[in-house]
Amino acid sequence: MSAATESTFKSLHSQYHGMVFTLCRGFMKGDSDLAHDLAQDVFINVWNALPGYRAEASYKTWIYRITVNTCLLQIRKAKNKVNVPLEAAILKTESNTGNEQIEKEQALYQAIGQLDELERIIIMMVLEEVEYEEIARIIGITENNLRVKIHRTRSKLKTLIENGKGIR
16 A cells, blocks of 8 residues: 555544444444454454545545444344343443443443444434434435434433333
8 A cells, every 4th residue: 555545544543533433332332342343343444445435425424334334244243143141241231330420321332232223323423423414414314304313212212221221
């Protein structure tokens, strides 16, 4: 690769790593270790795809798409694996929480993990404060439809958290 491509990659990594990690963490139901691994996979995919970047979308939108696709692929792979028993997951969550803020954050990410894929994508972009116009463009729906989906997803999250179903 050229020095310009390497420089572009370094700039993209430094600018978007936080966004990618947060999105990955949402898809991985708050599991930071898995999110770190997945973020690395995303940037490997970015590196490999960079020479073919056609500038049809902004770098941010392009990286979002790569992140979402990488996360969805991971979720599909994980469905084929054996799941950890519920009691072990609860004990892990309880042992890792040291204060109320961490517990709330964990409950939020776990509730997000119970949403369907499109709802997860949308709510994670909202949490990243991506403009609605850009989210609508990424998802391929109208901005009005997006607003309805965001409202419904927020209500669903609130219900999951209030009923204690955010923690799986």
